[in-house]
Amino acid sequence: MDNEPRSPARAARPRLWLTVVSLVAFVALMALGVWQVERRTWKLALIDRVERRVHAPAQPIPSRASWPAITAASDEYRHVSVHGRFLHDRETLVQAVTEEGPGYWVLTPLERGDGTTVLINRGFVPSERRDPSTRRDGNPTGEVAVSGLLRVTEPKGGFLRDNLPQHNRWYSRDVAAIAAARDLRNVAPFFIDADAGSRSAGAPIGGLTVIRFPNNHLIYALTWFALAFMLAGRLFVTFRGGLFRRQRFVHEPAGGPDASARRTGSDAGTIVEPT
Incomplete structure (x- = not known):
C-alpha cells in the first residue's frame, strides 16, 4: 500500500472526469441562455403580430378553398x-x-x-x-x-x-x-x-377573449448565463490553483542546516514551493 503523501499540486489538480463534466455543463448552460434569447425574439414578434391582427378592421372570414391551409401561426386572432x-x-x-x-x-x-x-x-x-x-x-x-x-x-x-x-x-x-x-x-x-x-340584451357576454403571452425569457436567459459564468469562474479558480500553477523545486543537501526542520519524508532534501 502506498502511504506516501500526495504533493500539494497533485492534490489541487481536478480530476479529469470532473473537468469534462464541468465543461459540458458550461456549454449546455450557455446554449440554454442563447435559446431563451431566441425565444424572446420570437415571442416579441408574436405579440406584435397578434396586436396588429386584433386591432385591424374586421375582414370577411377566409374562403372555403383556403380552410385547409389555416393555421394558428398565420391566422389566429x-x-x-x-x-x-x-x-x-x-x-x-x-x-x-x-x-x-x-x-x-x-x-x-x-x-x-x-x-x-x-x-x-x-x-x-x-x-x-x-x-x-x-x-x-x-x-x-x-x-x-x-x-x-x-x-x-x-x-x-x-x-x-x-x-x-x-x-x-x-x-x-x-x-x-x-x-x-x-x-x-x-x-x-x-x-x-x-x-x-x-351581443344584445340577455345574450351571452362577448368580448372576453384573453390575449396574454407570458414573456419571461429575458429572466430565464440571464439566469442560465449567470450559472454558466459562475461555473466558469469556479473552473478558472480551480485550474489556476492547481493544474496551471507554476512550481519551484528547491534542492538542499540532506545534511544542510535546515534539513531537520524541513524534512517531510523519504524524499527529504527536496521540497516544492509554489510561486
Missing part, C-alpha cells in the same frame, strides 16, 4: 366578420372560467348562405343561465352579422379533462367533435370569438 343565421337548437356549452366567474361558453352554429357553417362562440353565461330557456330573449332570429376573432380548434379536451360528447360535457372548443355531435355539415375548421359589439 384575425379580426373577421361573417353573416348567417344562428341554429340555436344546436348550441354547445363549454365549461369556462372567466373574469366574470365560472360558467360556460355558448357555441352556436351559424349557417351561411353558401351552405357552410361556422361555430360562433357567442360569449359567456354563468351556471344559472345554462338552460337555453333562461336566455331566449337574447337569441336573435333571421340574418345576423357577427364580428370577432378567428380562433383555431381546440382538440383533445381541456387541461387534464377530456371532452365527453356522449354525456354532453365539453371542456374545450373542439370544432370537429362538436360538429359531429350536433350533426353539422360543411363546418369551418375554426370558430369565432364574438366581440362585445355582437
Whole structure:
C-alpha cells in the first residue's frame, strides 16, 4: 500500500472526469441562455403580430378553398366578420372560467348562405343561465352579422379533462367533435370569438377573449448565463490553483542546516514551493 503523501499540486489538480463534466455543463448552460434569447425574439414578434391582427378592421372570414391551409401561426386572432343565421337548437356549452366567474361558453352554429357553417362562440353565461330557456330573449332570429376573432380548434379536451360528447360535457372548443355531435355539415375548421359589439340584451357576454403571452425569457436567459459564468469562474479558480500553477523545486543537501526542520519524508532534501 502506498502511504506516501500526495504533493500539494497533485492534490489541487481536478480530476479529469470532473473537468469534462464541468465543461459540458458550461456549454449546455450557455446554449440554454442563447435559446431563451431566441425565444424572446420570437415571442416579441408574436405579440406584435397578434396586436396588429386584433386591432385591424374586421375582414370577411377566409374562403372555403383556403380552410385547409389555416393555421394558428398565420391566422389566429384575425379580426373577421361573417353573416348567417344562428341554429340555436344546436348550441354547445363549454365549461369556462372567466373574469366574470365560472360558467360556460355558448357555441352556436351559424349557417351561411353558401351552405357552410361556422361555430360562433357567442360569449359567456354563468351556471344559472345554462338552460337555453333562461336566455331566449337574447337569441336573435333571421340574418345576423357577427364580428370577432378567428380562433383555431381546440382538440383533445381541456387541461387534464377530456371532452365527453356522449354525456354532453365539453371542456374545450373542439370544432370537429362538436360538429359531429350536433350533426353539422360543411363546418369551418375554426370558430369565432364574438366581440362585445355582437351581443344584445340577455345574450351571452362577448368580448372576453384573453390575449396574454407570458414573456419571461429575458429572466430565464440571464439566469442560465449567470450559472454558466459562475461555473466558469469556479473552473478558472480551480485550474489556476492547481493544474496551471507554476512550481519551484528547491534542492538542499540532506545534511544542510535546515534539513531537520524541513524534512517531510523519504524524499527529504527536496521540497516544492509554489510561486
